[in-house]
Amino acid sequence: MGLKGETTKQKILETACNLFYLRGYNGTSIDDILKAAKVKKGNFYFHFKSKEDLGYAVIDAYAARTIPLLQETLKQDGNPLRRLFSLFRKQxxxxxxxxxxxxxxxxxxAxxxxxxxxxxRRQLDAIFDAWAREITLILKQAQKEGTLEETVNPKEMxxxxxxxxxxxxxxxxxxxxGEVYRSCVKSLESLINGSPSKRAAQIH
Amino acid sequence: MGLKGETTKQKILETACNLFYLRGYNGTSIDDILKAAKVKKGNFYFHFKSKEDLGYAVIDAYAARTIPLLQETLKQDGNPLRRLFSLFRKQxxxxxxxxxxxxxxxxxxAxxxxxxxxxxRRQLDAIFDAWAREITLILKQAQKEGTLEETVNPKEMxxxxxxxxxxxxxxxxxxxxGEVYRSCVKSLESLINGSPSKRAAQIH
Incomplete structure (x- = not known):
């Protein structure tokens, strides 16, 4: 595919990502996407077999934005829990x-x-699982460094x-x-931080 | 309104509750509701001004099912946290x-x-707030009875x-x-149960 074709495909995909996000999958027609992306129907069907085919590509694009973000956070230096909590604030x-x-x-x-x-459903479930898998690895790092209690089950957490x-x-x-989101995240952080071993470490 | 009119209204409402639940508000037309409830259009407009009017009634009905359930749980005897946790299991x-x-x-x-x-949006937000208000009262009971740490903010929790x-x-x-739901609820319960004062009480 030439550069122009790749650009058109990308334009359709980004427009669909945005419209599915704001109006839902069922609330967005192929015509809505063509109109917003300023792309002709023939070009659409050159790149995507159907709206369903585009739906899979959109969910893949959501995964491609979020999973690497978690993976990069995992690889960084510094306190693992602090790195995890910084992601909550970015959201x-x-x-x-x-x-x-x-x-x-x-x-x-979903x-x-x-x-x-x-x-x-399966594709979205795989994304939630992938997020949980990356977070599990961060929590295991925290346990290894002694900032998260050993009795916490990283996968469940x-x-x-x-x-x-x-x-x-x-x-x-x-x-x-955002008040209620910040309150929830604050409570969650307190609960994770307040694990017995850490408190024990603070006390002793 | 006669008994028959009330029954028809109830039938429309229950059918709409079920269809909005399974297909969404936008995915359900008045015709879908009339067909499923076996009610004529004239009867519909005798009871509801519009689909929007019915939407408000449906959300009210959801509130009427859930808020009293929490209120009753609050009034019961026994350990408040155990009563709260039993609601999680019912779900x-x-x-x-x-x-x-x-x-x-x-x-x-939402x-x-x-x-x-x-x-x-406002009506649904009021329901989430009402749930949180009832749960706050249960958590305050738990604090009064010494099963939840005083430093926990009941409203935030x-x-x-x-x-x-x-x-x-x-x-x-x-x-x-249900595995992931049960895992989340189990972790949440452990975190609530594992509050410092309670652990301190267990230790001393």
Whole structure:
């Protein structure tokens, strides 16, 4: 594919990412995408077999934005928990910049499609699992460095963190305010920080 | 309104509750509701001004199912945290019975509508706040009885609990399994139970 074709494909994909995010998959037609991207129907079908095919590509694009972010955080130096908590704050910044519209792209599509399209459901579930896997690795680093109690199950805690992020992003979107998100994240951080061994270390 | 009129209104409302829950508000037309409820258009408009009017009534109905459940739990005897945790388990039972389809009715509508309809957004936000308010009262009871640490902020913890329930219900709907929900709730319970004062009480 030439440079122009690749650019057109990218333009369709980015427009679809944005429209699916703001209006949902079912609320967006191929015509909406063509109009917003200023692309002709023939060009669309050169790059994508169907709206469904584009849906898979959009979910892949969401994964490609979020999973490497977690992977990079894992590789950085410094206190692992502090690095993890900094990600929570970045999400607050992103929501604030969008005036608490949109919420989590993957959470939105999961709620809309999990009962109606098994392919999308599996693809989204794999993303949530990939996030939890990266967070598990960060928590294991924290245990190794002695900042997280050994009795904490990193995998279970990682799923809890994903649930809190999804749930509190939903609450922030509903309230149109970041206060409740920040409160949830603060409580979560206190609970993780307040693990017995750490407190024991502070006491002794 | 006669008994027959009230029954028709109730039938429309229950059908709409179910269809909005499974297909979303935008995915359900008045005709879908009339067909499923076996009600004529004239009868519909006798009871509801519009689909929007019905939407408000549906969200009210969701509130009327969930808030009294929390209020009753608050009034019961016995360990407050145990009563609260039993509600988490009931939610798992409900999800299992529906084969992890649907998710949380309020969470679904909030994600679908919070950016597009400010009236629905406010009504749904008020429900999340009402849940958090009832949970706050349960946590305050637990603090009074010495089973929850005094340094925990009940209001912040209540919002965290709502976020965990919403987020882990979303993960269960995506995974079509209750395992991740149970894992999240178990971690949450451990964190609440593991508050310093309680551990101190166990140690001393």
């Amino acid at each position: 607050d910044g992103r929501m604030k910049a969008s005036q608490y519209r949109g919420g989590c792209p993957c959470g939105n599509l 709620l809309e499609l999990a009962d109606h399209h098994d392919g999308f 990682a799923h809890l963190i994903v649930a809190v992020l999804e749930g509190s992003t939903l609450l922030a979107k509903t309230k149109k305010s | 798992d039972g409900r999800m299992k019975a529906s084969q992890y389809r649907g998710g949380c009715p309020c969470g679904n509508l 994600l679908e509508l919070a950016d597009h309809h400010d009236g629905f 209540a919002h965290l609990i709502v976020a965990v329930l919403e987020g882990s219900t979303l993960l269960a709907k995506t995974k079509k399994s």
